[in-house]
Amino acid sequence: MWRLHQYPLCPFSRKVRFACAVKGVEVELVREYPWERRDAFAALNPAGQTPVIQNGTVTLVDSAAICDYFEETVARTPLLGAGPEERAEARRLIAWFDQKFYGEVTSLLLTERMYKRIVLRQPPDAATVRGAARNAEAHLDYLDFLLDRRRWVAGPAFGLADIAAAAQISVADYLGGIEWDGHEPARIWYSALKSRPAFRPMLGERMEGLPPPAHYDKLDF
Amino acid sequence: MWRLHQYPLCPFSRKVRFACAVKGVEVELVREYPWERRDAFAALNPAGQTPVIQNGTVTLVDSAAICDYFEETVARTPLLGAGPEERAEARRLIAWFDQKFYGEVTSLLLTERMYKRIVLRQPPDAATVRGAARNAEAHLDYLDFLLDRRRWVAGPAFGLADIAAAAQISVADYLGGIEWDGHEPARIWYSALKSRPAFRPMLGERMEGLPPPAHYDKLDF
Known part of the structure; x- marks a missing residue:
């Protein structure tokens, strides 16, 4: 194990x-x-x-x-696409969410709304939180753009790019940094992920002393 | 092409x-x-x-x-190790240099000593440059530690981890952020890379208006 x-x-x-x-x-x-x-x-x-x-x-x-x-x-459920170009597109988007979304959204919210509250016992910096929310908005626009053109984030099949995106977005959503209104393609995509048995356990988990917004673990949000 | x-x-x-x-x-x-x-x-x-x-x-x-x-x-010269565990170790160290070294050293020097000078026409912030130099020192210690135990950064064979490390270190060295004294394992490793025909062309290239230190492209440094 x-x-x-x-x-x-x-x-x-x-x-x-x-x-x-x-x-x-x-x-x-x-x-x-x-x-x-x-x-x-x-x-x-x-x-x-x-x-x-x-x-x-x-x-x-x-x-x-x-x-x-x-x-x-593990041969079961390949997650990186069929050919080298499909895999390169998946890896481009994995890097996008792991580095760009993390740096511009998740890491800011984790510092301001989790680390300062739980460890430093300080209030969050409002300007930084607003900046992270603006950045999240731009990232959701890009996600909408991708999902208007393809079934999943990196192409026709579900894979690691969806997983990387959902991982960052779910943490930002837990920390109140995602405004879903006006992002139908992203919302439909995320709703499909939320209902997956592989993803649901994380939505039930809580960080002590830090409750998520009411919509966080709802399939209808 | x-x-x-x-x-x-x-x-x-x-x-x-x-x-x-x-x-x-x-x-x-x-x-x-x-x-x-x-x-x-x-x-x-x-x-x-x-x-x-x-x-x-x-x-x-x-x-x-x-x-x-x-x-x-491209089958020629595999750069990621023979088995899944060797490849995971190479990828761990690629991420180390791409993200940790970049975030703690290279990106700070690029902002302070390149971007501010060439684009913003501002002087570098001395405290940030000193912080980057301290971080570089800790990274070279870790490189020494690795190279005391193995021939190349990720194991017995030259590969992408060496390439990722050399890419970050060469830029930090160009920007005056690397102090080689006291880092013999890292210096010997970098000297071997400097003499490779695949690496030398980069050492001859210059950023306009921003000369490197005298030792930068010397094989004996």
């Missing part, structure tokens, strides 16, 4: 959990708050970040490395 | 150039300064970042997606 070191609002852990569930890889969850900088965790991952996944002597670090590992070792 | 949209100090373009040269993929360079936000470039890559590589109707975006594409389509 694989053991995944994660915490409820880590978007990269959500990406790994979602991918593992789709692939049928059973995962036991181990709670780890990276900001506590535990020595035992730093020994597993010198970068000090979740997710880390372990099985016996195998320790895998970094969500992209972990997802590629399971894509290579 | 592939056309690579890049500029001399883009670390992710250096990664693609180095990988292509090792793979024997011929590349024509097209100068692109992403901060000019040209519409024609935004149409190629809505993220607005270099590198972008094109060949006929195929357009590839994001250095990881581009390197994976050539790894999949």
Whole structure:
């Protein structure tokens, strides 16, 4: 059994959990708050970040490395497209959500609305939160643009780009950073993901002392 | 012939150039300064970042997606290790240099010493530059640690992790952010890379109005 070191609002852990569930890889969850900088965790991952996944002597670090590992070792449900160009398009969009959406939206909300509240006991900076919401709006516009032209984020098939996008968006949504009005293509896509048995468990999880908005885990939102 | 949209100090373009040269993929360079936000470039890559590589109707975006594409389509010189665990270790370290080193060192130096000078006509912020230099020192310590235990960054064979590391370090070195004293394992490794025909052309390239330190392109440094 694989053991995944994660915490409820880590978007990269959500990406790994979602991918593992789709692939049928059973995962036991181990709670780890990276900001506590535990020595035992730093020994597993010198970068000090979740997710880390372990099985016996195998320790895998970094969500992209972990997802590629399971894509290579588990034949069930290929998640990266049929040919090299389809895979490059999927990887472009995985990088888009892992890096651009994370940097412009999720990481700002995690700092302002989770880390400051739970760890620093400080109020969020309103201007930063507003900036993150504006950035989220632009990202949802781009998602609408993609989904007007294709069935899923990277092409005709569901895959890792959808998983990467849903991981970031679900954390931003939990933290009140997503305004769904006016984004029908993105809303329909996200509604389909919310109803997937592989994704639902994450929507039921809560970060202590930090409740999500009422619409967060509803299929009709 | 592939056309690579890049500029001399883009670390992710250096990664693609180095990988292509090792793979024997011929590349024509097209100068692109992403901060000019040209519409024609935004149409190629809505993220607005270099590198972008094109060949006929195929357009590839994001250095990881581009390197994976050539790894999949060009059999010569495999760059990602023999088995899934070796590949996961390579990908962990590629992510380390692409994201952690870039965020903590290269991006700070590019902003302070290149963008402010060339675009904003402002002096660099000394505290930020000192912080980047301290971070670089910690990263070189980690590189020494790895190279004390293995021949190359990710294991016994040269590969994409070495290329990703050299791409970031060479840009930081150009911008005066690397102090080599006291880092013999890293220096020996970098010296071996500097003498490779696939890497040398980048060391001869200059950003206009921004000369590198005297040691930058010397094999003996």
